[in-house]
Amino acid sequence: MKLKQLEGYLGEVASFKEPKVQLEQYPTTAHLASRMLYTAETAYGDIGDKAVVDLGCGCGMLSIAAAMMGASSVVGIDIDTDALAVAQDNLGALEVEDVVELMRADLCHRPTDGSSLELSQQLLAGMRAKFDTAVLNPPFGTKPGNKGIDVVFLQAACLMARDAVYSLHKSSTREHLIKKVQSWGYKCEVLAELKFDVPMMYKFHKKKAVDVEVDLLRIVLREAL
């Protein structure tokens, strides 16, 4: 599949009906998703014939893109039932129900004493290294109470996948994240700097649309540092 063709199909993916600010639900654009999955497949061969997991799948954009780039099996995981309902409709509309399935789960353990977020170790116990590739556009962790959630999502991705992780992050967090990933023993590279077009979705948005600089990170799990 050509990049333009993929982006065109992904333009049909419906977005959040009522996005929830606490969950940092910003839709992954067709532009970003197509470039991310196209690169993962054409440059690295990490999607075709692979088992892929999409963490924080929202409306299913990355899951659908993975299916279109030839993944053999995709699991999209999200905490929000409304987003998953939209995702389910999208799977039907884009005809990828045979390859993609969805699951509702919380990857984070949120301690009630207000201490920082942790990985849901118990939930992930059976899912370790069951996938080849993880793709994600995680919450950036900019809302109160969400601090560090981007790192927890990355950690989950590194546990669940065997080969590689592709993830989108605010460019301003680049050094912090690369250090984190290296401390887990993996190589992390910035594949591209992209613009994340965030439309005016929430009341606190004053400008009509803002471009947020994002990095497409690739973590190589196959080779230890």
Next chain:
Amino acid sequence: MRLITHNMLKCHVKNCKEPDKQFPLQFKDAKLEQIEAERNNEFLVRMLPRIDWPALLKTTKELGIIIPEKVPANPADDDEFLQALHTAILEMHVKEGSMVCNGCGHEYKITKGIPNMLLAEHEI
């Protein structure tokens, strides 16, 4: 919810302390639907070592899906085995019902094919 994914799910309720009974989760009132998918032999063979075969066998028996008791010595050359495996783990979808933990009895509901693995605060 397909069986390839069900095969990865363990009960994760905080006070559920019987590791032998947390897996596999047992289907209850499962409504099955088969969605045809393209078979990829290389993929199936590669996934085999990641599958807990006894758990898959137990679950397929409960659902009335037939797979061989044992993985053949050369699965890559066994067309019949690969077709049965493909249908069981990738084509059969549990659309409604629930998955019950045999340890603590927690029920994970499945609605429109989506399992709900979220727990209430006191269960985490």
